[in-house]
Amino acid sequence: MAFAFVPRSVSGALASADDAPAAPPEGHVRATERRLQAAATAVAAVPLVLLVVAWLRFQGTGAFELVEAVAWIPTLGVGYRVGVDGLSLPLAAMTALIFVVSIAYPVDLRGRPLPYFALMLFLEGVSLGLFLALDLFLFFVFWDVSLVGMYFLIGAWGHGDAQRSALKFFIYTFAGSLPLLLAILGLYLAADPRTFDLADLGRQQPLAGGGLYATLVFLGFFIGFAVKTPLVPFHTWLPPAHVDAPAPASAVLAGVLLKMGTYGFVRVMLTLMPDTFARFAFPLALLAVVAIVYGALVALAQSNLKRLIAYTSVNHMGYVILGVAAAGAGFGSAEARAIALVGATTEMVAHGLITGALFLISGSMLLRGGTYELDAYGGLAARARFLTGLTVVAAFASLGLPGLAGFVAEFQVFAGTLSVYPWLAGVSLLGIVVTAALFLRMLQKLFLGPLPERWKAFPDLGPAEIGALGALLVLVIAIGVAPAWLLNMIDSFAGPLVGRP
Amino acid sequence: MVADVIPEIVLVVGSVVVLLYALAAPRRLQAGAALLALATAALATVATLAMLGGPEYLTFADTYARDGTAVWGKLIVLAGTVGAIGLSVPWFESDHRHGEYYALLLLSALGAVFLAGATDLKQFVMAMMLSSATGFVLAAYHRRSSPASEAAIKYYLVGAFTSASMLIGVAYLFGLAGSTTLSGLTRGLPTGGLALATGAALVILAVTFKIGALPAHAWVPDVAQGAPAPVAAFVTSIPKVGGLIFLARLVLALPTESVEWRPLVAVLAAATMTLGNLAALWQNDVRRLLGWSAVSQIGYGLMAVVALERSALAVPSLLFFLLAYVVGNVAAFGVVVELRGRTALGEFTGLARARAWLAGALAVSFLSFIGVPPLVGFVAKLLLFGATIEAGYTWLAALAVVNTVVSIFYYARVLGPVYFGPLAGPVPVLGRWAAVATLACAAALVLVGIVAEPFYLAFTRAGLLGG
Numbered sequence: 006m007a008f009a010f011v012p013r014s015v016s017g018a019l020a021s022a023d024d025a026p027a028a029p030p031e032g033h034v035r036a037t038e039r040r041l042q043a044a045a046t047a048v049a050a051v052p053l054v055l056l057v058v059a060w061l062r063f064q065g066t067g068a069f070e071l072v073e074a075v076a077w078i079p080t081l082g083v084g085y086r087v088g089v090d091g092l093s094l095p096l097a098a099m100t101a102l103i104f105v106v107s108i109a110y111p112v113d114l115r116g117r118p119l120p121y122f123a124l125m126l127f128l129e130g131v132s133l134g135l136f137l138a139l140d141l142f143l144f145f146v147f148w149d150v151s152l153v154g155m156y157f158l159i160g161a162w163g164h165g166d167a168q169r170s171a172l173k174f175f176i177y178t179f180a181g182s183l184p185l186l187l188a189i190l191g192l193y194l195a196a197d198p199r200t201f202d203l204a205d206l207g208r209q210q211p212l213a214g215g216g217l218y219a220t221l222v223f224l225g226f227f228i229g230f231a232v233k234t235p236l237v238p239f240h241t242w243l244p245p246a247h248v249d250a251p252a253p254a255s256a257v258l259a260g261v262l263l264k265m266g267t268y269g270f271v272r273v274m275l276t277l278m279p280d281t282f283a284r285f286a287f288p289l290a291l292l293a294v295v296a297i298v299y300g301a302l303v304a305l306a307q308s309n310l311k312r313l314i315a316y317t318s319v320n321h322m323g324y325v326i327l328g329v330a331a332a333g334a335g336f337g338s339a340e341a342r343a344i345a346l347v348g349a350t351t352e353m354v355a356h357g358l359i360t361g362a363l364f365l366i367s368g369s370m371l372l373r374g375g376t377y378e379l380d381a382y383g384g385l386a387a388r389a390r391f392l393t394g395l396t397v398v399a400a401f402a403s404l405g406l407p408g409l410a411g412f413v414a415e416f417q418v419f420a421g422t423l424s425v426y427p428w429l430a431g432v433s434l435l436g437i438v439v440t441a442a443l444f445l446r447m448l449q450k451l452f453l454g455p456l457p458e459r460w461k462a463f464p465d466l467g468p469a470e471i472g473a474l475g476a477l478l479v480l481v482i483a484i485g486v487a488p489a490w491l492l493n494m495i496d497s498f499a500g501p502l503v504g505r506p
Numbered sequence: 507m508v509a510d511v512i513p514e515i516v517l518v519v520g521s522v523v524v525l526l527y528a529l530a531a532p533r534r535l536q537a538g539a540a541l542l543a544l545a546t547a548a549l550a551t552v553a554t555l556a557m558l559g560g561p562e563y564l565t566f567a568d569t570y571a572r573d574g575t576a577v578w579g580k581l582i583v584l585a586g587t588v589g590a591i592g593l594s595v596p597w598f599e600s601d602h603r604h605g606e607y608y609a610l611l612l613l614s615a616l617g618a619v620f621l622a623g624a625t626d627l628k629q630f631v632m633a634m635m636l637s638s639a640t641g642f643v644l645a646a647y648h649r650r651s652s653p654a655s656e657a658a659i660k661y662y663l664v665g666a667f668t669s670a671s672m673l674i675g676v677a678y679l680f681g682l683a684g685s686t687t688l689s690g691l692t693r694g695l696p697t698g699g700l701a702l703a704t705g706a707a708l709v710i711l712a713v714t715f716k717i718g719a720l721p722a723h724a725w726v727p728d729v730a731q732g733a734p735a736p737v738a739a740f741v742t743s744i745p746k747v748g749g750l751i752f753l754a755r756l757v758l759a760l761p762t763e764s765v766e767w768r769p770l771v772a773v774l775a776a777a778t779m780t781l782g783n784l785a786a787l788w789q790n791d792v793r794r795l796l797g798w799s800a801v802s803q804i805g806y807g808l809m810a811v812v813a814l815e816r817s818a819l820a821v822p823s824l825l826f827f828l829l830a831y832v833v834g835n836v837a838a839f840g841v842v843v844e845l846r847g848r849t850a851l852g853e854f855t856g857l858a859r860a861r862a863w864l865a866g867a868l869a870v871s872f873l874s875f876i877g878v879p880p881l882v883g884f885v886a887k888l889l890l891f892g893a894t895i896e897a898g899y900t901w902l903a904a905l906a907v908v909n910t911v912v913s914i915f916y917y918a919r920v921l922g923p924v925y926f927g928p929l930a931g932p933v934p935v936l937g938r939w940a941a942v943a944t945l946a947c948a949a950a951l952v953l954v955g956i957v958a959e960p961f962y963l964a965f966t967r968a969g970l971l972g973g
Binding site: 078153175 | 873880918
């Protein structure tokens, strides 16, 4: 078990028999893995290119654009309907980028590269499908299948108690998905004519009347999306899954899969049942504030790098939900609520990029140092310049330093929430303070102070790692410095949704 | 009239031919019986397919239904039987006189087919007996295996008790209504009284034996574990098709105002799925685990019966469930057969490294049982949940959700080691026949799930005649 943390290049001689039965020369294996990785990266880049094309063709009309619809189970009102609006396009583009970067990132493949890359590509297709789906049935199909893909990634390429973490992840999130399924069914049964078409359901507003039935459906959606987000107290699956997953899978899990939950809050709950949402907006905002403060405090107490990043995700997802709750509160100026919603959506994108980068960095630390314990490191700034520089940028972006993407997002969330729930906005500012403290502490423990003897040969990041992290962080800076291109895109859907004239 | 039962006639004639062939053929040609049985099943399938979309009516003096549900039930039975024959060929190869096994298999399938169409209590008794008696023999086919004998004895005992209850119950209902046809029951049954409740309860009890639901479920895990693996695949799934369809017809014939069958079936469903799941949790024998999972699955299927007449989704959900259940069950047991009957949980560790396709088939069947899209099991569960909610039994749907979450645990207890564990040793397999049957079933679970529209359309048009 002790060797589980040793990188493959080192542990090759120690590899057990079942890993590589015929034991080909190590160099040959590495070359094969590299070729596979290059091919998988190329395949992963195709959707990214297509989404850039879609972005250039996007008009910003407020309705779904570039829609493709094919009948699937027409008798049941199910169709393969996909398309984009100002909410899904940025998330889909962010998803594609994170997958390209994560697939290209070096990782210990345990001698099984082919299924690893196949699963990553499968997950990319599923995640994009979820954000592009305009049909609740299709949405749920992608939703559930993503769990299966991640289950195998954690279980087979994870470390520590990977099997247990994978199982916990699967059971917990699947348990969340079933209330979601019941809620989707409830909405479907209430619609007339019955359909799973999101645009059609949006027009119909089948549960506008409210009542117990609508509340139950709302509750089902809430549990489903809150588990995935994860919102306190539904977050307990997240730390073990993150810590034991391989770093690229963690990046995907935090960067992409968590967004499925927050995306559901906006796409389904806010859009399809705005009246019920308004009734529950305040408790939701309250829960978001709890998540913000709790996530930050628990993250502060962590000594394990990956667990620390995992808990900051709980904190950041709290900002998103706070913004969404403010946007759906049903009172306050439409202008402010639009700002809150734009902020929440921007936070989804920003968090994906930033936390994706942070988790990938933690993977690099593991490959080099063999542990996530912060206390084991120190003084690395002297040895590893690129690692230090990129980590500092990512950490500052995560704690919300102006000029970086996180600030743009959080500023708008707070600005919007302030006019709806001023007290809650005030309390949640605490989260920013604590986050700043914990990231500074993390940077200090990793990079400052004297360099321990055993890290005298600590290697800096390689070109693949620098390229991957660079791609993410350049975008983080771009959004921080000149956010208009992203904000206008998001505003094209957020404005009409909150009824801003 | 005779044209209405061509598939049944094909099965009767086919099983006699197989039997005669088995008696006459030398030992080395016994496997030819399997080919004859396959041909019989294929011919019966063709004859049944010709009935698809035809007119729906009761025939043979209202004792037999020729409706969409019966036709689809037959097709599911026949498809499952073809799968079971595929699994049996390599398994029984070493058995010198196994030709008549296939005759029994066909007769047992015939019993299930009869059950699916029965709209008369005498017809029901006959079909139950045919299906049960052959089932007992099939379960005990390995005469020298003590687990098989034990399973068969348990199967037989539970069957004997419930047969008695069936006969008494049938006598009650006949006595009360003055008729044995279901339409006669609808007209003739009194609207209340202890006798009616007793008669109905006794007959329903007999059906719970056939479908392996509470309280007559106890044989399922034993047969799944002890019977020859291909027989386990067959007996724990195929007769249930007929049983569940007959139960649907029967409850519709009962006067709703006095016999509270909807809550009764709902409670049976709830108890069956919950007990099956809890019992499956800690099984270390994969076949026994599959047996308990089969019990819990039937609990989900009973939800469709609860929703009858209250939701348009009831009949389609019943048929989708039966399809998903039979195909998934044959696929899961098929993996056990192909692995030469290896059944201890520990022996499945690392299977994915040595036999990726088999591991994949196992994963697909389990994920379909759980209800992961886009597999057939998902469509079935979606429709079942929808039907139950629409029928006003939201609590049952919620309980089914909780049960589904619990079930992930024991399915993952098998799949986890299969995919994440190291391989301990070589994995010998049985042969091509079983592999083809297993993989075909797994492929069907994926394909029918994705191309669900034609099936759903046909299932919504399928009528359910009876009362």
